[in-house]
Amino acid sequence: MPVTLPKEWRSSDRQLLTCPARWYLANAYPYNTLTPIWFIRGNAIHAAIESIIAEGLTLDEGLELGATILTDGIGEGVDLWSKTDPDPETAIYNTATCIRTWWQQVHPVSEERADIYKTLDWPPRVEVKLTAFGAMTRIDAVFRLTGEPRTVVLVDWKTGASKSDDTQLWIYQRLIEEQHQVKVHAAWFHNILQGKIQQANPYPGDDIIHSTLGAMLALRGAGHYPPLHGWYCQYCEAQDMCPIQPGDSDLRVDTLSPTEVRWVSVTSPEGMSRWR
């Protein structure tokens, strides 16, 4: 059956590299996917933060917006809960914690603002679009270094316990420098659930970008999306469709074509499987 794959990419699209089948099934058959709490909670928190930045909402208004989006999402049904968010009450609590921690550590009116943000202009640009091989990806926030308008810092807000992979920020760095003619001073993941900032290692050169983007491009170009079993299967929103999962499901897809592309599995220092 012909399917339409999205033209827009998000950081989660790196799932294509950890399990091509997951990415394919979730995008090709979105109405057959499960709804995980971390999607709903992440959307609620990102929307609240973007509105605080772009529309000047107060902390209380941001908290209210986040709670409303989360509650509406939970009301429509949650299929996968997590250790971090085992029930609605905890999800609501964690959402408020993320928004409040973000405000305390990032917003310029906060007396507890982290030093690392004090040399950056406010407000950052949010949802900066980048083009990669005919598709789009977005950065959560791009700050200008104060006094140096063409030097920027890239930030990705993390709202849960998922692993961070520097490659994501390196791809952003490579693309934004090329497409927006700016110099990236630093890039970091800011886990606003735990209140921790994790700076990316220095950009290692284009080889990693070529291998990562090349792998994604080749997979899409080849049109083959093999399932790769891993720890992330437990969090997979496409597990009811996955051909290698046990159990009966009317949604199970029989086969996904074996890849024609030769891949070698490597393990990054962060322990994530990567393909190149």
Ligand code: SF4
């Ligand atoms: S259940 Fe595991 S192997 Fe199957 S699509 Fe999901 S992540 Fe991939």
